[in-house]
Amino acid sequence: MPTIETITSLLKNKTVGIAGAGGLGSNCAMALARTGVGHLIIVDFDLVAASNLNRQYYFIDQIGKPKVVALKENILRANPETQITIYQAMVCKENIVHLFSGCDVLVEAFDAAEIKQMLIEQASTLLPNLPVVAGSGMAGWGNTNKLKVECFDNVYICGDGTEEASEINPPLGPRVGIVACMEANTVLELLLKNITNENNPKQ
Amino acid sequence: MKITLNNKTEELDGLEQLSIQELLTIKNFTFRMLVIKINGKVIKRDDYSTAIVHPNDDVKVIHLISGG
Numbered sequence: 001m002p003t004i005e006t007i008t009s010l011l012k013n014k015t016v017g018i019a020g021a022g023g024l025g026s027n028c029a030m031a032l033a034r035t036g037v038g039h040l041i042i043v044d045f046d047l048v049a050a051s052n053l054n055r056q057y058y059f060i061d062q063i064g065k066p067k068v069v070a071l072k073e074n075i076l077r078a079n080p081e082t083q084i085t086i087y088q089a090m091v092c093k094e095n096i097v098h099l100f101s102g103c104d105v106l107v108e109a110f111d112a113a114e115i116k117q118m119l120i121e122q123a124s125t126l127l128p129n130l131p132v133v134a135g136s137g138m139a140g141w142g143n144t145n146k147l148k149v150e151c152f153d154n155v156y157i158c159g160d161g162t163e164e165a166s167e168i169n170p171p172l173g174p175r176v177g178i179v180a181c182m183e184a185n186t187v188l189e190l191l192l193k194n195i196t197n198e199n200n201p202k203q
Numbered sequence: 204m205k206i207t208l209n210n211k212t213e214e215l216d217g218l219e220q221l222s223i224q225e226l227l228t229i230k231n232f233t234f235r236m237l238v239i240k241i242n243g244k245v246i247k248r249d250d251y252s253t254a255i256v257h258p259n260d261d262v263k264v265i266h267l268i269s270g271g
Contacts, residue, residue, distance in 0.1 A: 024271040109271055113236040116267040120238045125245045139270045152209065152263040153243055165270030176271065 002195045008036035012081075014191050015039040017103035019091050019119055021067040022046070023171055024135045025109030026057035026074075027180035032187060033075045039083040040075070043099055044068050045090045055173040091115070096122050100130065105187045108134035109180070111165070120155055133158065133186045138179040139165040141172050147179060149186055156190075158182040204258035224252040226262065234266035 016037050018025045021044035029040055044067045048058045052067075062070040068086035075082055087099060091110075096119070100106050106127075108119050116134060123132050137159035138147070146160040158179050165171045204220070206213050208230070215221065215229070223239055223246055226232075239246045239254075240263040246254040256262055 020271065022271055111269060111271040113267045113269045116269075116271075117236040117238055120265065120267070121245055121247070124238065124240065128243075134267070135271055136267045137270065150209075152265050153240060155238070155263075155265060157265060159270075161266065161268070163270070164268040171270045 011036040011191060012038035014104045015102055016187055017100040017106040018042045018109055020044055020109035021071050022111055023055040023176035024180045026071050027177050028107055028109055028184045029071060030057050030075060031181050031184035033079045033082040041085045041103060042068050042071060043087045043089055043091050045088060055171055055176045093122050097126050101127060103130060105190050106130050106132045107183050108132060131190050133183045135159050135179045135183055137161040137163050138175045139163040139169040139171050141175060149182055156186045206256060207261045209263060220255050220257050222252050223254045226256055232264055236267040238265040
């Protein structure tokens, strides 16, 4: 088994892109920073709103701030060693390569299915060697055992694949947080794949 | 013919080829937002009826739903 020093010394040279800083992105970024991933590139256009606080890693006094600014503050409070590059911008076809071509792994952390689809399709086309870890299906509560990670070439989909968020099936903290950490855990699997983990013989 | 669909072997009886659109209909994939690949190559939505799946092809149909 590798020691925590071995793990963090490997992770500190890694760069992970986080597309979206909502329920998935804020929690996933925080988990990766705490684990010691050296560089995070976080992109989101939005501001922190009161309605975000049921599941996103922000605080009351940050309402109205750009999410990327607030998230950087929060991550640095947990791990000041993390290098954090932020862009307050909308991710689109035209800027994906510019934003994420230097990453070892890209995390899809948007809300709307249309933008998830756009990011995965464009990244798979323009940056075919970049693994993408995405979330699909996490609304509601309970049913923890339905959450899974499926691998499609180098695209990894975390979630249950069925519970779509809507007015009558809102995203809530625990399930969104679980899927955010499933994304972070999948990122670690990809970044640490050369370390043998004796507790996990499938690797 | 035999293809690999989402990492599983799929037997499509009596067919020697079919379009992505036909495959989606046969498999009853009704999700709105999809990312589709044939042998690792992304197939755009506009090409679903012209992109052809051949025997032994590796097809991935990833569906995305909202929430995050």
